[in-house]
């Protein structure tokens with residue numbers, strides 16, 4: 001027992017917890033495997049995502065009741081909501097990044113809609129010449145594309161918006177992106193993917209990262225034909241993958257009804273979900289590795305600009321894992337647990353530049369947001385409900401940030417009972433980071449699958 005806090009040390013009962021865990025849930029590797037990203041799923045690659053098979057096996061083995069509700073509070077590209085709907089379960093997916101709302105909505109498009117995607121894309125492209133749009137001054141697309149190319153991308157975007165986004169999304173009280181239709185979302189995803197494809201010259205060693213052009217002359221300058229062709233090709237591929245899914249479902253002969261899914265644009269630190277309404281949480285929280293989750297989707301945010309309520313910079317500040325210094329002071333809270341406060345004390349005292357200033361403040365911001373979010377997630381669970389979190393550890397210089405252990409402690413302090421964990425060793429981006437040699441630390445990272453239950 002941890003004498004200070006009066007709860008069992010999370011990893012102490014791990015062997016017993018592990019047996020119980022394996023008995024109850026089938027936990028495969030959460031590592032993303034390129035070979036499994038084929039067909040419809042292949043159109044939703046997202047660097048921080050977990051594989052559909054991993055989610056499907058856990059949900060399947062959880063033996064949930066048919067009316068059970070599954071929640072992913074950090075839904076990203078919507079792997080959990082997609083897998084839940086495939087198993088006929090109700091689900092709710094939350095994310096703060098509007099790009100991820102569009103991606104998760106598109107992923108849920110029923111296969112029966114495959115047939116109209118290509119004619120729709122053809123109509124949208126046919127309007128291009130007739131009604132081209134000149135991007136407004138300050139249009140963020142102009143930071144990526146030369147004006148002639150930005151004009152084509154904005155014209156396609158505007159045609160999608162004009163023909164497929166109605167008054168439910170653009171209502172008098174503002175834009176509700178989470179009400180966008182699956183078809184509109186799918187065409188937006190095809191346009192996102194076209195922009196990423198055309199930005200190949202701006203890719204960095206991190207495959208998900210596209211560098212903003214440094215000078216106006218470095219901006220992308222594809223022809224109108226190249227942009228339109230890439231968009232049409234993406235729609236063709238998506239409609240083919242969807243049609244193949246439809247065929248597979250029909251030939252299996254099994255009656256299939258997808259579970260309903262709600263995708264919500266909200267901040268987990270302040271979200272309002274009904275208390276005790278969720279049966280199962282399956283999620284992967286933002287990691288504490290200084291990933292700016294909005295910066296990785298800057299091109300997509302530029303495409304979506306006319307539908308955004310907030311500026312990308314403000315959105316970046318709200319994100320868990322923000323690289324911006326928080327606006328006010330934050331104090332360490334007891335509910336963060338002892339491992340977290342010990343880690344923060346070591347980080348603050350580190351002799352390297354900015355450790356006690358900038359890095360300390362951004363880490364306080366991370367733990368404050370994640371602790372408040374965990375409190376909300378715990379409240380939404382029904383008594384007897386379960387929660388599974390996929391979490392990765394990392395290093396600050398040579399100091400181990402044992403995020404799995406920190407979240408296990410935080411979960412317990414937020415009223416959950418810890419039932420065990422499975423660890424998987426991964427190669428990580430930090431292996432190619434020069435910091436690994438300066439500060440002695442092991443190769444790779446550990447990705448842990450943490451399991452909790454809400455006591456009755």
Ligand SMILES: C[S@@+](CC[C@H](N)C(=O)[O-])C[C@H]1O[C@@H](n2cnc3c(N)ncnc32)[C@H](O)[C@@H]1O
Pocket residue numbers: 046048049050073074075076077078079080094095096097100266267268269283284285286287293318319320321369
């Ligand atoms: C590790 S990713 C989840 C990936 C997801 N499992 C998938 O398969 O794509 C974490 C997600 O948390 C979201 N996020 C970050 N801060 C958030 C906040 N305060 N509220 C809601 N979502 C947030 C990010 O936009 C990101 O999509």
